[in-house]
Amino acid sequence: MKGIHEWRRIGKRITTNSLQFVLFIFVAISVFPAVGEAGFGVSPPSIKETRLVPGSRVTRTIYLIQGNPEKEVAMDVAVESKDIKDWLSFEPAGSFTIPAGVQQFPLKVTVVVPEDAELGIYKAFIRPSTNPENAKSGVAISLGGRIDVELTVGNDVFESFTITNINIEHIRAGEKPKVEIEVENTGNVPTGPSAASFELFNKFGDIRLAYGDVEIKEEIASFAKRGLTIEFPLSVRLAEGGYWGNVKIYDDTGRSIKELRKPFTVKEGIGFTGFMAGVGFTGMMKTGLWALGGFFVLFIFFLLFRKRRRRK
Numbered sequence: 001m002k003g004i005h006e007w008r009r010i011g012k013r014i015t016t017n018s019l020q021f022v023l024f025i026f027v028a029i030s031v032f033p034a035v036g037e038a039g040f041g042v043s044p045p046s047i048k049e050t051r052l053v054p055g056s057r058v059t060r061t062i063y064l065i066q067g068n069p070e071k072e073v074a075m076d077v078a079v080e081s082k083d084i085k086d087w088l089s090f091e092p093a094g095s096f097t098i099p100a101g102v103q104q105f106p107l108k109v110t111v112v113v114p115e116d117a118e119l120g121i122y123k124a125f126i127r128p129s130t131n132p133e134n135a136k137s138g139v140a141i142s143l144g145g146r147i148d149v150e151l152t153v154g155n156d157v158f159e160s161f162t163i164t165n166i167n168i169e170h171i172r173a174g175e176k177p178k179v180e181i182e183v184e185n186t187g188n189v190p191t192g193p194s195a196a197s198f199e200l201f202n203k204f205g206d207i208r209l210a211y212g213d214v215e216i217k218e219e220i221a222s223f224a225k226r227g228l229t230i231e232f233p234l235s236v237r238l239a240e241g242g243y244w245g246n247v248k249i250y251d252d253t254g255r256s257i258k259e260l261r262k263p264f265t266v267k268e269g270i271g272f273t274g275f276m277a278g279v280g281f282t283g284m285m286k287t288g289l290w291a292l293g294g295f296f297v298l299f300i301f302f303l304l305f306r307k308r309r310r311r312k
Contacts, residue, residue: 041065042128042145047109049223050152051188056113058223062147064098064105064128073098074131077107081124084151087111088124095131109147117153124149160187161220163258165227168245173238173269176231177212179247181258183228185220192220194252198232198245205244205263210234238266 043063052058066073074097079085091108098105107128129144165182177200183192197213212232220226242265249258 040067040130040145042147043104045146046148046150047111047126048148048150049111051156051158052111052113052151052153053155053157053188054113054117054153055115056153056188056222057110059108059110062107062109062126062128064107064145066098066103066105069098069101069103072100076129076131078127078129079124080127081122081149084122084124084149087113087122087151088126088149111149111151113151113153119153119155122149122151122153124151157189158187159189159191161185161191161193163193163249164225166247166249166258166260168247168260168262168264170265170267171238172267173240175238175266176233177238177245177264179230179232179245179260181228181230181249182225183220184225185222188222190219190221192216192218192228193249193257195250195254196230196232197248197250198234199247200234200236200238201244201246203242203244203263205261209243210236240266240268242266 041064043065047060047062049058064075074095076095077090079088081088089110089112091110109126126147126149127144128147162184163181164184165180167180169178169180171178177198179196179198181193185191193216195213195215197211199208200210200212201208212234214230214232216228216230218228242263244261244263246261247259248256251257
């Protein structure tokens with residue numbers, strides 16, 4: 001009997017311990033997700049540039065991510081580095097606030113390598129963190145992340161760019177064909193396309209009406225993206241109607257790197273009414289004042305001339 005009671009006692013202990021363990025797991029599962037939702041992180045967690053040269057400028061976007069964006073969060077950004085702290089700048093700068101409801105907030109990090117920078121590999125840490133002292137209704141504890149920065153400054157020039165977007169715009173009668181392009185410089189020196197050509201076809205696209213080409217002198221800064229507008233002078237005046245255009249973009253070797261063929265529309269000319277609407281009330285006032293001033297000057301000259309003739 002003693003053995004049976006002993007086993008019952010052991011069984012009760014095991015049952016009690018099991019219940020406590022299950023209760024612990026339940027509480028942990030209930031609590032840990034809440035902690036995760038209140039967490040804070042960064043994406044991507046690093047900035048690594050391997051093709052920088054003295055004078056390079058590059059901007060990257062890091063997203064500050066919070067698990068529970070119910071309240072606004074005051075933020076600070078600190079840089080830990082012994083030699084490149086002055087190379088880094090941020091947008092927004094200084095202390096800023098992430099509005100309530102924003103789960104992913106963009107932080108732009110710009111790196112400017114000085115012209116006299118020595119060649120080598122440079123490292124730094126960027127630490128964005130919440131600032132509970134400056135928060136009005138934000139989180140009451142300090143959370144943060146770390147962004148690893150590694151910059152390689154060398155003397156190897158890397159020239160590369162891509163045309164990320166191209167489009168033939170609709171225009172008005174009398175205007176030149178217009179093409180919008182977006183150029184992304186993926187190299188470490190300023191560069192860009194060197195020329196462009198435009199072929200004009202009738203509304204069916206089977207008869208070529210005119211041809212024009214232009215040089216592109218604008219360059220895109222290293223690691224930057226920018227839009228360019230290209231206008232093509234043609235030997236014909238475009239009347240209202242539909243046309244086809246074929247545009248080609250060339251690099252400095254004369255190789256075609258991007259081509260687009262599509263229809264476009266030439267709308268009615270702007271005319272006097274359109275001009276007045278485009279200039280607007282302020283423009284009309286300025287134009288009227290200039291006209292009035294010119295008339296007044298001419299009137300003075302007329303009086304002086306008439307007075308001089310009378311003396312003779």
